[in-house]
Amino acid sequence: MIYQLTEGATVEQLEAAGLGTFYAIRNGALFPADPNGVPWTATYIQAHADPVADLHEDMAAEQKARATYEHLLNLAEDPGAKDALRFLREREVVHFQRFGEALRIVQEYQQAKKVY
Incomplete structure (x- = not known):
């Protein structure tokens, strides 16, 4: 879903949406994290x-x-x-x-x- 919503977005659009740091680190790769950017960990289980x-x-x-x-x-x-x-x-x-x-x-x- 995230890929579909960000597919074709420019770097400027990603920055405007608050995703500039995510793009800088991961480009378009998926990364399991909560909405605040905290990575998923097995401690959640x-x-x-x-x-x-x-x-x-x-x-x-x-x-x-x-x-x-x-x-x-x-x-x-x-x-x-x-x-x-x-x-x-x-x-x-x-x-x-x-x-x-x-x-x-x-x-x-x-x-x-x-x-x-």
Whole structure:
């Protein structure tokens, strides 16, 4: 999406959009980072070796991503970008639902009487 929106942009247009430093370092290469330019790191992944805690963490991450897509939709003007953002937002909703189903299954298993 970023490539599509910046394809063919001049250096002057990138600078005017606040992307001059990004261009200087990476040209048009993709680089996983948050909107503030903070690079992605594995420290963002939360795991506790407790399936209930981990699934709740996963569900929270999906809701945060959904909210971010909604905020991006409010900022976007390009119809193609808005369509892509709507798709991604709905995908987060489905992920949240699937994690919720997995949580229910795990909790039912944990509560079931085990007979050996």
